[in-house]
Amino acid sequence: MRAKELLLKAGYQIEEDFEVHEIQMDSRLIEPNDIFIALKGANTDGHDYIAQALEAGAKLVMSEREVPGYRTVVMEDGYKTLGKLAYYFYGEPTKDMEVIGVTGTNGKTTTTTLLYQSLCHAGRRVGLIGTNGLYYPEGSFPTSNTTPDGLLLMRYFKFFKEHDIHTVIMEVSSHALVLGRVDYVDFQYAVFTNLTQDHLDFHKDMEDYFNAKKMLFTDLNENAYAILNADDGTFGRLEKATQAKVVSYGVEHGQYQATQVHLNMYETSFEVAGMKISSDLLSIANVYNMLAVFATLRCMGYSLEKASELMHHLTHINGRLEKVYNQDFVAIVDYAHSPDSVRNILTFLAELKENRVIAIVGCGGDRDKSKRPKMARVACELADYAILTSDNPRTERPEAILEDMCEGLQSTNYCVIVDRKEAIGQAVKMARKGDIIAVLGKGHEDYQIIGTTKRHFSDKEEILKAIKGE
Structure with missing residues (x-):
């Protein structure tokens, strides 16, 4: 040109x-x-x-x-x-594309991945852009942001068109909405998961954060669908803010409401619209994620029976409540890195434990400092024992981050171990029959950022090494 x-x-x-x-x-x-x-x-x-x-x-x-x-x-x-x-x-690559956007604090990666799995099983050629990477039927490759910058995003859409993909699912971050990264994406379906504290290093307060998320729905036209969590406190405001057709889901409320919910360490089951859904995706958080998928499939024209059938193909997501070890004790990793997501995971595990829950929690450097003491309090409140450690300290001193986490902490059921590898090793040494070790914050990530250097580090690998005594 x-x-x-x-x-x-x-x-x-x-x-x-x-x-x-x-x-x-x-x-x-x-x-x-x-x-x-x-x-x-x-x-x-x-x-x-x-x-x-x-x-x-x-x-x-x-x-x-x-x-x-x-x-x-x-x-x-x-x-x-x-x-x-x-x-x-790049030739207006988003034109004539069917695009599904998912936003919210927690659940974006799981919901988009489950939608991708469902639509692939339905025989559609689908693309996915999100935290875990870019996926298409012939392969995948890593991405650096939840929602890429406007330049990369258009390159990715051009790539999809060249590979005969005309349905794209993507995570839409609040940063992307504010910075205009998705201004040239026409969403036909927009899903909202929930809103809890996060990213207050970028947004001045929770209202500013909500208004950023809301932009996805105010930009929808009357032929689009807004698929909203009826149990979230934002539901009424989002419903009023959009001119799109509103479809709701939830456990307490919603057009697609889950009933007969049963949770354990091996399976989750519930009923929705008369259909029974069972999956190895664990916790109440995943009930909401699956409901969002089910509601979206219905909006896309799939019958109740077909939507239910597609839901039975869903498999666990890398780094999301993923069991790494399950013998005399259980060890899981999860990406939970906000007070609410940590609370959700530990509440679920506390209800199922046979003995103790040992939680490993850290907070990222150069990010929202106000959530640090909250995450430590939640960990100590809901776990039997908490080990506070480093996450991605980036350019901050790990010790300073941990001092922030411990500020005002009255509990005694915790210790501080700066080195994450040592923290995982200590949890494994402590573990007894029936315990659950929950290593939170990094999930699928296979790196740790210290200073400006990204070095290889995997929670999953470190758990297995510690068990082997390496």
């Missing part, structure tokens, strides 16, 4: 014209005739790399501000402009 034509579509005019090779945000990837988009990020500022981009052959630089010594096209809103440029450069 010619540069003049591309920028005109995004609302900008330039004098020099050229054939655009690619759009890049990373100066290290620049090739001749590329457009370099300089954006200020959380850790790096693209404006500092304009010289490198030009040296590598960038033909045009677009920036968020004027940069002395360089001639750039200054954007009004960098992230939104990026999304618009990518949309047109």
